[in-house]
Amino acid sequence: MSNDTDSSGISFTAFYTGEVWRRHGLSAPFLSSMQGRALYLAGRPVEWAGKMLLGMNNEIMLLQRHRILDHLLEKAILEEGVTQVVEIACGLSPRGTLMMQRFAGRGLGYLEADLPGMAARKRQLLNDAGVSSAGHRVIDINILEKDTTESLEAVFARELDPARKTVVITEGLINYFDYATIHGFWTRLASALTRFPAGIYLTDLYPDFRWHPGVRVANAFKNGLALATRSSVTLHFDSEQAVVNGFCEAGFSSTRVHLPESWYGVLDIPVSSAPSLVRVIENRV
Numbered sequence: 001m002s003n004d005t006d007s008s009g010i011s012f013t014a015f016y017t018g019e020v021w022r023r024h025g026l027s028a029p030f031l032s033s034m035q036g037r038a039l040y041l042a043g044r045p046v047e048w049a050g051k052m053l054l055g056m057n058n059e060i061m062l063l064q065r066h067r068i069l070d071h072l073l074e075k076a077i078l079e080e081g082v083t084q085v086v087e088i089a090c091g092l093s094p095r096g097t098l099m100m101q102r103f104a105g106r107g108l109g110y111l112e113a114d115l116p117g118m119a120a121r122k123r124q125l126l127n128d129a130g131v132s133s134a135g136h137r138v139i140d141i142n143i144l145e146k147d148t149t150e151s152l153e154a155v156f157a158r159e160l161d162p163a164r165k166t167v168v169i170t171e172g173l174i175n176y177f178d179y180a181t182i183h184g185f186w187t188r189l190a191s192a193l194t195r196f197p198a199g200i201y202l203t204d205l206y207p208d209f210r211w212h213p214g215v216r217v218a219n220a221f222k223n224g225l226a227l228a229t230r231s232s233v234t235l236h237f238d239s240e241q242a243v244v245n246g247f248c249e250a251g252f253s254s255t256r257v258h259l260p261e262s263w264y265g266v267l268d269i270p271v272s273s274a275p276s277l278v279r280v281i282e283n284r285v
């Protein structure tokens with residue numbers, strides 16, 4: 001990993017999200033961490049102020065995106081016959097473990113992937129808990145690498161079965177990179193997905209929110225996050241049409257933008273009184 005492709009400053013955020021999943025009964029006990037508990041407690045005042053002042057906060061949006069992504073993945077497995085999932089930037093997400101508990105019997109294979117440091121930690125946790133298997137593994141990947149064993153192309157060629165309908169998920173990754181960088185990754189991903197009988201890419205993203213009543217607070221949060229993670233936190237797209245155009249230019253043939261509001265009362269997700277800022281995107285090739 002060179003300086004240009006070292007984004008490991010982002011990795012600690014996985015402890016925070018991992019603790020959010022655990023606190024809300026969405027995780028497995030073995031994925032809890034001391035770092036997560038400490039970060040969660042440190043974040044309480046900001047989360048509380050957000051809810052009081054704006055009617056929403058980061059935690060609400062995390063839960064919204066996580067449940068919608070779970071739902072879309074379940075649907076792809078049950079209704080479209082997907083049997084291969086790659087979760088890039090998996091962090092301490094419980095999704096792989098929980099999906100394998102439910103769908104291993106249907107022949108599901110689940111590959112979790114993250115930067116080497118986080119991937120090693122997750123691999124150890126799954127091994128210690130006795131839940132990893134030939135069909136459920138954790139491997140090293142770096143979406144910024146192009147010609148190394150950790151590149152998307154090398155991982156796909158080495159680890160995946162080209163005969164299986166495949167879903168790729170990223171959660172909590174996209175907005176840490178500027179548009180040119182993340183668009184380059186999407187273009188390579190769209191091309192890689194065309195080799196499977198079906199290729200679906202599910203991701204969350206936070207669009208440009210100049211219209212939002214809480215824009216000042218949200219901007220302060222964005223700037224703080226950029227500093228803490230040493231990354232170029234960027235909000236992508238200023239309209240739904242721009243999202244569709246952006247993924248189309250990257251090579252996806254269809255794109256649906258899911259707003260949390262359209263899932264209120266349908267899925268068990270928290271309702272915010274202010275418009276939500278998170279979107280879940282369902283792309284196909």
Ligand SMILES: C[S@@+](CC[C@H](N)C(=O)[O-])C[C@H]1O[C@@H](n2cnc3c(N)ncnc32)[C@H](O)[C@@H]1O
Pocket residue numbers: 007008010011012013014017018088089090091092093113114115118141142143144170171172173
């Ligand atoms: C906010 S966490 C999200 C973790 C998990 N998806 C979740 O929602 O709980 C961001 C994750 O992105 C991973 N990450 C950062 N840069 C990456 C890169 N270049 N390639 C792959 N993963 C990366 C970090 O290690 C971290 O696990």
